[in-house]
Amino acid sequence: MVIRMRMETAKMSERGQIIIPKEIREEIGASTDSIFAVSILDKDTIVMKRLNVDLWIKEFDQMRKQTKKMSPKQIEAEIHAYRKEKSSS
DSSP states (O other): OOOOOOOOOOOTTTTSSSSOOOHHHHHHHHHOOOOOOOOEETEEEEEEEEOOOOHHHHHHHHHHHSSSOOHHHHHHHHHHHHHHHHOHH
């Protein structure tokens, strides 16, 4: 994998919004409905990663198909048992 490092600048608005420069948006294929995860590395460094929501939904659907279906009463009973176990430890 080759990592190309390009530097662009952006200014934060009064409302805390930052515009990703057009060239970078085009290069990563971001659109107006793109969702990004934002993480702090240190006081002066943040990292953004474009998330693929369609892929998340597909993966979630696959996981859901592999899990046993539970009724609302069964879910409530599992939650109650978990909380009881946690409070006794």
